[in-house]
């Protein structure tokens with residue numbers, strides 16, 4: 497939770513969650529999640545398989561009952577929200593069932609008629625890149641094309657808040673880029689978006705903020721370029737010393753270290769005076785993310801907690 501949002505009332509935010517808990521049987525999945533998503537914000541929920549991302553989204557969609565806590569989505573409790581509330585949210589679930597013998601054009605038209613102010617079918621087909629497949633049976637389309645259709649059905653009603661659970665799984669790289677452009681267009685129209693993804697570059701590209709869910713709690717929450725704090729971004733210098741041993745040092749001043757290594761290499765008579773296998777690397781978002789979830793796994797293991805399923 498960022499401090500500037502503390503004063504906001506649930507009605508001002510797209511999503512407002514306090515102390516969300518969820519258990520399945522004797523397994524605790526969510527242990528007290530606080531989450532605020534501002535109107536117009538794109539928020540990416542990250543976390544290992546089984547961390548509880550889909551569970552969280554399903555609670556927000558009103559299709560799963562929370563075990564405890566306070567949940568407000570577009571100012572309403574999802575479990576008791578009126579019918580009209582449902583048409584203000586868009587859902588792209590992780591698994592969409594069988595879409596029957598229908599074509600994308602028929603399905604998009606049908607879903608559009610359920611909403612008060614649908615986008616024209618041709619506009620939706622164009623937005624998701626399915627114009628050429630508009631008249632084909634959905635069941636005969638490729639996995640990536642079916643996924644695009646799921647997205648089409650999620651956006652046809654011009655939702656104020658769009659939930660996207662791993663939306664680009666199965667997309668080829670070009671389709672992913674097109675999808676990103678489409679989301680940027682929705683964002684420009686003011687749509688709030690909550691997405692889950694295992695693609696860190698996708699989160700970095702799209703999200704205003706990312707939250708990392710691990711071990712039942714949000715272990716970090718920040719804009720992608722600040723995730724993990726400044727310390728996590730300190731560059732790592734790796735090289736081999738004169739004896740051939742792999743060496744590694746984290747330093748905020750890699751230039752000074754490289755200068756020292758070069759001097760030492762020259763003094764040691766290394767041919768060319770170049771440190772062996774020298775590399776300077778800034779930790780990527782993926783490195784930082786893996787550190788964050790690794791720490792949680794370590795903490796829980798140390799505490800003797802059950803790690804089945806809930807961690808990786």
Ligand SMILES: Nc1ncnc2c1ncn2[C@@H]1O[C@H](COP(=O)(O)OP(=O)(O)OP(=O)(O)O)[C@@H](O)[C@H]1O
Nearest residue numbers: 520525543544545546547548549550551552805806
């Ligand atoms: N209906 C259910 N009954 C019992 N356990 C469930 C149920 N639904 C989910 N779970 C368990 O809850 C945990 C969290 O599942 P969830 O689908 O929310 O994780 P996720 O973070 O979305 O994972 P993934 O990245 O694999 O999609 C998993 O261990 C899952 O097996």
